[in-house]
Amino acid sequence: LITTTGNTAVATGLDGLTSYEFCVRGICNGTDTGAWTCATFRTEMCDNVTIAESWDSTMSSSSSDYVPMGYSYYNYGYVQTLVDSAQFANISGDITAFAFKPATSSSGSYYDHISVYMANVPETSLSSFIVPDSNHVFVPVITDANMCYSDNNWQLHGFDTAFTWDGHSNVLVAIKRDHGSYSSGASFSVHSTPNTRSLYLYQDSDPISITSPSASNSGSEQSVGDFRFYSCAAGCARPVITSVTGDYQSATMNWSGNGTAYEVAVKAVSDTTCAAVTAVT
Secondary structure, three states: OOOOOOOOOOOOOOOOOOEEEEEEOOEEOOOEEOOOEEEEEEOOOOOOEEEEEOOOOOOOEEEEEOOOOOOOOOOEEEEEEEEOHHHHOOOOOOEEEEEEOEOOOOOOOOOOOEEEEEEEEOOOOOOOOOOOEOOEOOEEEEEEEOOOOOOOOOEEEEEEEEEOOOOOOEEEEEEEEEOOOOOOOOOEEEEEOOOOOEEEEEEOOOOOOOOOOOOOEEEEEOEEEOEEEEEEOOOOOOOEEEEEEEOOOOEEEEEEOOOOOOOOOEOOOOOOOOEOOOOOO
């Protein structure tokens, strides 16, 4: 409880990504207190948050779509969305939260039991579902969460496990919904893409497997669901590679970062360790 004679109060020591209620009441004539007036707010992740979006200004937008969360008319759903690496240019630390954008409001438990996986992948189009294997390491960033919502504003969710973008790959976002019962529909905002960037499955019977996805109904889209990815780049941030150009027996790499100096290493993709690097400028 804070007592002040002014019209401003600062509350410190709050948790990040948490909803709070700020309340104030007047004290008149020393002992006469009035009724409370309250307002809700949500704290940010950090002071130096960087945000990446799954689309850019060249893409046209639309709504009322299956992706990126899966249509809720069915008991189970699974959606994979491929985000271009160029969209992560501003990310300089681990990704610790994401947000999705509904196109319509909802008012029930339509999106509970949600699990989210992310992976660095070389694919540029989703001709088929990507499964976890030696070339595709899925990171379970959110497990069995309640992502139900009641409005069509951005829905922000912190990760259970941070995801590290490798600085050059495209990023796969896989969302598995195990609602388990029939529920009313909801839709989402998307942006168009020149190739297939989203695949979805939905069914009424059993949960869908991410290692061998198959279902009674499926589809693909030349669109990417509207996502925002959040990173707190505190301290010595991981550099972001902006370009690599190979010549006959040499290569040039450019990057951005906040280091005062950098260490550079090169290895063949098939090698397990980096060789010593000389003549680096």
